[in-house]
Amino acid sequence: MKRLSWLVFSLFFLFSEPLFALRCGHSLVQLGDYKADVSDKCGDPDSEESHYERRGNANHADATQYGFNGQQRFPSSSFGYGQSHYQEIEVLVEEWTYDFGSARLRKVLHFENGRLIHIESLGRGRYRR
Structure with missing residues (x-):
């Protein structure tokens, strides 16, 4: 217990x-x-420090061989096709440091x-x- x-x-x-x-x-x-x-x-x-970081994001849109109703649109074909998109963004990263004295971290x-x-x-x- x-x-x-x-x-x-x-x-x-x-x-x-x-x-x-x-x-x-x-x-x-x-x-x-x-x-x-x-x-x-x-x-x-x-103290204060700052910098920029570049971050990437990839999206993939896929068009399959099946339609919205589940029926096969291209019955003799077994391929899929799609489009990829990669985008980079900048992120502002800042670090602030606090010193509260010897009694605290x-x-x-x-x-x-x-x-x-x-x-x-x-x-x-x-x-x-």
Whole structure:
């Protein structure tokens, strides 16, 4: 029974959303927040880095030998034909670093196109007076 309750307790905290969030004062910063909201809740970051990444996306439209009703349009043919489309887009990636002092871990917040996508924990922060 003790093992079961420990397992349920562990799973609860493993899959709870606030575990993947950052607390700034009395506010909670979560994935999907905008940069302006994070800045309002946590203040300006200690360091900021940004760069662009090119990402590709491939779409393939296929015209098969069957019609909408399931009937074979080209009974003597066994070929399919289609069209591929590849598109590259630029994504603005920003990394904000917060150092909350020696009592807490440093955090790196990763933004893509202005939205928070990942929160990374680093080592202990520096001693602050």
